[in-house]
Amino acid sequence: MFALLDRCPHKGGPLSQGIVFGTSVACPLHNWTIGLDDGCARGADEGCTPRFACKVEDGRVLLDPVELATVATDEA
Numbered sequence: 001m002f003a004l005l006d007r008c009p010h011k012g013g014p015l016s017q018g019i020v021f022g023t024s025v026a027c028p029l030h031n032w033t034i035g036l037d038d039g040c041a042r043g044a045d046e047g048c049t050p051r052f053a054c055k056v057e058d059g060r061v062l063l064d065p066v067e068l069a070t071v072a073t074d075e076a
């Protein structure tokens with residue numbers, strides 16, 4: 001199980017504002033399709049958004065704060 005950084009690999013669009021269809025999300029800025037199974041662009045587009053390990057406990061989604069801070073900072 002993993003979560004994706006809310007940033008499109010194209011130009012940083014907010015993937016959380018995109019439209020989800022099947023196992024993908026369409027970025028709201030330029031309509032790239034990003035796979036929700038791996039965070040990578042589909043079709044002729046190239047690039048991946050960072051992934052974070054996560055788990056669900058007692059109905060809450062838990063992320064590793066060290067991994068989240070490191071990856072989010074490095075990609076900013």
Ligand code: FES
Nearest residue numbers: 008011013027030
């Ligand atoms: S920023 Fe997402 S498609 Fe351009």
